[in-house]
Amino acid sequence: MLRTIFLLSLLFALSNASVQDFCVANLKRAETPAGYPCIRPIHVKATDFVFSGLGTPGNTTNIINAAVTPAFAAQFPGLNGLGLSTARLDLAPKGVIPMHTHPGASEVLFVLTGSITAGFVSSANAVYVQTLKPGQVMVFPQGLLHFQINAGKSSASAVVTFNSANPGLQILDFALFANSLPTELVVGTTFLDATTVKKLKGVLGGTG
Amino acid sequence: MLRTIFLLSLLFALSNASVQDFCVANLKRAETPAGYPCIRPIHVKATDFVFSGLGTPGNTTNIINAAVTPAFAAQFPGLNGLGLSTARLDLAPKGVIPMHTHPGASEVLFVLTGSITAGFVSSANAVYVQTLKPGQVMVFPQGLLHFQINAGKSSASAVVTFNSANPGLQILDFALFANSLPTELVVGTTFLDATTVKKLKGVLGGTG
Amino acid sequence: MLRTIFLLSLLFALSNASVQDFCVANLKRAETPAGYPCIRPIHVKATDFVFSGLGTPGNTTNIINAAVTPAFAAQFPGLNGLGLSTARLDLAPKGVIPMHTHPGASEVLFVLTGSITAGFVSSANAVYVQTLKPGQVMVFPQGLLHFQINAGKSSASAVVTFNSANPGLQILDFALFANSLPTELVVGTTFLDATTVKKLKGVLGGTG
Amino acid sequence: MLRTIFLLSLLFALSNASVQDFCVANLKRAETPAGYPCIRPIHVKATDFVFSGLGTPGNTTNIINAAVTPAFAAQFPGLNGLGLSTARLDLAPKGVIPMHTHPGASEVLFVLTGSITAGFVSSANAVYVQTLKPGQVMVFPQGLLHFQINAGKSSASAVVTFNSANPGLQILDFALFANSLPTELVVGTTFLDATTVKKLKGVLGGTG
Amino acid sequence: MLRTIFLLSLLFALSNASVQDFCVANLKRAETPAGYPCIRPIHVKATDFVFSGLGTPGNTTNIINAAVTPAFAAQFPGLNGLGLSTARLDLAPKGVIPMHTHPGASEVLFVLTGSITAGFVSSANAVYVQTLKPGQVMVFPQGLLHFQINAGKSSASAVVTFNSANPGLQILDFALFANSLPTELVVGTTFLDATTVKKLKGVLGGTG
Amino acid sequence: MLRTIFLLSLLFALSNASVQDFCVANLKRAETPAGYPCIRPIHVKATDFVFSGLGTPGNTTNIINAAVTPAFAAQFPGLNGLGLSTARLDLAPKGVIPMHTHPGASEVLFVLTGSITAGFVSSANAVYVQTLKPGQVMVFPQGLLHFQINAGKSSASAVVTFNSANPGLQILDFALFANSLPTELVVGTTFLDATTVKKLKGVLGGTG
Structure with missing residues (x-):
């Protein structure tokens, strides 16, 4: 019994030193260059480390x-950081x-x-x-x-x-044809002809 | 034709600037803290980026x-670096x-x-x-x-x-029982009893 | 005097460019994958870089x-980052x-x-x-x-x-025996026998 | 004089500790994932840190x-590393x-x-x-x-x-049209039509 | 039309996966060791990536x-991160x-x-x-x-x-002479004489 | 016995996967930006991780x-990398x-x-x-x-x-006064007077 108490006090003392093995994302907070801020370890559950959507x-x-x-x-906040x-x-x-x-x-x-x-x-x-x-x-x-x-x-x-x-994830066709990048600039920077560019913009919902 | 020549010269000029997208390992050379030295890009083949053993x-x-x-x-030198x-x-x-x-x-x-x-x-x-x-x-x-x-x-x-x-990859049982780490040290640092340690050393081929 | 003013204006101009030599942790704020957010430099004192607990x-x-x-x-917020x-x-x-x-x-x-x-x-x-x-x-x-x-x-x-x-800091015995990891899983993943596991769980306050 | 000797011995002692502020590339040696091996500091000259080609x-x-x-x-080995x-x-x-x-x-x-x-x-x-x-x-x-x-x-x-x-440096047109990437694959992965692809391959010296 | 809808749904699905190409600094938020928190991508404008002060x-x-x-x-929040x-x-x-x-x-x-x-x-x-x-x-x-x-x-x-x-940016003269670092410490750690130190402190607005 | 053999074969199989926990420096080989090349693990001894000079x-x-x-x-090749x-x-x-x-x-x-x-x-x-x-x-x-x-x-x-x-390790006085950096440049970039610079160059063995 006494041993247990000693050990537990040791345990808690040492555990204080142990932080941030992981950093489950708090997606409601602003990102930083290194990722999202972490939710508190006490709120982390085993299911946070599992993703079932694949x-x-x-x-x-x-x-x-x-x-x-x-x-x-x-999609999978558990792998943040x-x-x-x-x-x-x-x-x-x-x-x-x-x-x-x-x-x-x-x-x-x-x-x-x-x-x-x-x-x-x-x-x-x-x-x-x-x-x-x-x-x-x-x-x-x-x-x-x-x-x-x-x-x-x-x-x-x-x-x-x-x-x-x-x-x-940058998909080439979307980057070129599915936004407002002007046809003139696409033509000028890819050597595609304007007809091709306009056609693909049409298919992919681009403008300009 | 002239255009092609111009472009090709441009191509080669620019390509000179482009190195080390990858670093397929030369496993015969001594490792460095960042991985193995690279084989020359000219010797790299598509198959270097494929591994079939899984x-x-x-x-x-x-x-x-x-x-x-x-x-x-x-095992898969293509992912070196x-x-x-x-x-x-x-x-x-x-x-x-x-x-x-x-x-x-x-x-x-x-x-x-x-x-x-x-x-x-x-x-x-x-x-x-x-x-x-x-x-x-x-x-x-x-x-x-x-x-x-x-x-x-x-x-x-x-x-x-x-x-x-x-x-x-450090497997706990191998680290504790499958080498020459003396039984006394294993006992002292894990609180397992000597009988258990010696038994597992026996099973796993450890000594000491 | 004039020189001093010129230099001081230079000093302040240049100092604006100088940030984040350090990032004393604001422990009340949520951690990020790179550590705690910083307290403002103006609140940092020399004593923040000293720890006396050792x-x-x-x-x-x-x-x-x-x-x-x-x-x-x-414990020592001054070394955050x-x-x-x-x-x-x-x-x-x-x-x-x-x-x-x-x-x-x-x-x-x-x-x-x-x-x-x-x-x-x-x-x-x-x-x-x-x-x-x-x-x-x-x-x-x-x-x-x-x-x-x-x-x-x-x-x-x-x-x-x-x-x-x-x-x-992950202490082996605590990871194995001082929490709710079921005895069956400890036995299955370490080759220790159940008696040993249960005994050490008892000593270390573990359950399961 | 004695002071100088003392200081110089200090200097050399301390200098021994000081390596690899820089790592001028030895371009003849195989690259590593972190860059080229360094030439010896004793062979490094001030001009190694200057590039005049721009x-x-x-x-x-x-x-x-x-x-x-x-x-x-x-091109500029002095900035290796x-x-x-x-x-x-x-x-x-x-x-x-x-x-x-x-x-x-x-x-x-x-x-x-x-x-x-x-x-x-x-x-x-x-x-x-x-x-x-x-x-x-x-x-x-x-x-x-x-x-x-x-x-x-x-x-x-x-x-x-x-x-x-x-x-x-990866130039889009060269990646798509100036190599042996088969027309069929370019068409299939970009939604460009084969005529356009073949035409640009012609201009850029591509095959396939 | 149907194609466009399909593609757009694909586009939006894929775009969800795409975050933090950049992290324009929110300078009003506390820094982290990796830089400032990001403003929301929706508020980012092309001008955030341009600086005109040079x-x-x-x-x-x-x-x-x-x-x-x-x-x-x-000064240029667009390069944060x-x-x-x-x-x-x-x-x-x-x-x-x-x-x-x-x-x-x-x-x-x-x-x-x-x-x-x-x-x-x-x-x-x-x-x-x-x-x-x-x-x-x-x-x-x-x-x-x-x-x-x-x-x-x-x-x-x-x-x-x-x-x-x-x-x-640490300017040597400012670090030594333009703050409250005591003359005695400057003398002791640089081997400059006190007269020189005090004179430069005077010119640069230092005290102590 | 059979168990041991099975386990040992497993052991060796798995151990093959395990490299470069450490990279004891081969000081005779050219450095790389990430440090010295490693000596072969088989030549590494426990004493390589101990330094007695302090x-x-x-x-x-x-x-x-x-x-x-x-x-x-x-001085301590065991901490390379x-x-x-x-x-x-x-x-x-x-x-x-x-x-x-x-x-x-x-x-x-x-x-x-x-x-x-x-x-x-x-x-x-x-x-x-x-x-x-x-x-x-x-x-x-x-x-x-x-x-x-x-x-x-x-x-x-x-x-x-x-x-x-x-x-x-860059010692200020040595950087300024113990090498061939011309007095004129030291004076011009530190605001020290030439007399002070020459005197310290004399003490520290500098020239120029």
């Missing part, structure tokens, strides 16, 4: 026949995750089902493309343009992980 | 009925990945098949345990003791990702 | 005959700092008095143990299990420093 | 009427630095001469465009698509700085 | 015949930026006009001095004492960039 | 009546560690014996000075000018720790 395929009934379901800090996030890719037949970058993270992709042709282009303009089967892993270096495309006739899926809780 | 279950015919198949920089690595967990019925830590990385686990009870203990000594189904994700903060255990009657498997190309 | 031995009248007195950001913290170890005769890890930092130990046997186990399961005299220094790599034990007949003490303002 | 405009007689002159680690690099932009009338990213760095641009319309697109697809005059500064967050275009009738120039010694 | 020379009518105009996070800042140096004839350090950043200097003699001293006490012309670049490693001095007969100017949004 | 006072028979004994990576280093300060009566900076690290000081007046000056030119007794700790933010002076009549000593294996 268990079912995303809705691929769309123009790209594909879906990206993110589990970044905004831990330097990791994840997402699920679903590719229906003919599905494609269009050319895109993650400005703040490298990515590891693990194929769950189907066959996926994935690739990236380096700063030196070299092309690295591979067709992957379930269980194969591919790594995409930070910030480089890359894509994933269904290489088979059935659905394909993958889980991807990033070394940032907020990797960002 | 597609099949590891051998679980062992005392823990489980297997960890790592894809760290030493990119701040990420991955591994596959296989848990036969009654399988368990024993209590362990990764000294240098946080971890995200995605359940592929079966049901897994996973948990970790914080510095403040709080316990966070959850039983996960396929598609569920759990995050384990850096350096904390954690475990995974098959919660079902069939096999289970998961893919895990770390935010380091060299996360390390 | 000058006297901690209370070693307990089951481990030892004490750890931390000076982490929570500076990437360093410190602590004092006191070991009465037979005293031991049990097997533990710091999830977020490497550690340097400097022996003040007495003789200390210290050691750590690597990810590769190698054992590094040394007995140290006053003035000797030992370094413990981040996140690895390590311990310190009084190697002499008189009291021993040491000052330790970490390269994080919040290194964390 | 003093004159780059050659803008090309299809983009523009030039980027980099001073990255490969220091986390900074720089470059000069020259834009003849109608000149444009086409849509591009720097995968590993944020960028600050300072306009030297002329008028430049610069902009970037965020992950959230928002457009930030401004027309800048000499002396104005614009910052481009890491990894996002951005561009610079001559907004006047005379030549324009700028100096840009990156917070990496190897920021990388 | 376009005109600073006022050099002062004792040093020189001016430093900073664009650090406090981006790891970069910039400043302008103006040196009238005989102007000098006195011996100083930036405790938290390395620096790249680009000469705009005139001729500047710049130099730094390493930890190993070596001196690296060069006289620079317009367009020449010099790099100053983090934390080392350095200076810039007008080497010509006309005005000189430069733009400098730091790899921190808050590099700090 | 146990006895440094020689204070010199002009400053003080000594700094460093245990940086060059671990982000920490340490040193011992000895101050005879009237001893002083003159005004200096560590360009690459913050510092924690723990007083061992005697009484020490220590202080630093911030970028904002504020002075933070305290007189410390044994057991008191003071923290010095990265890169700022600071000093330690014996405040008592007997010897004093302290152990200091840095959050870098290579913190650097």
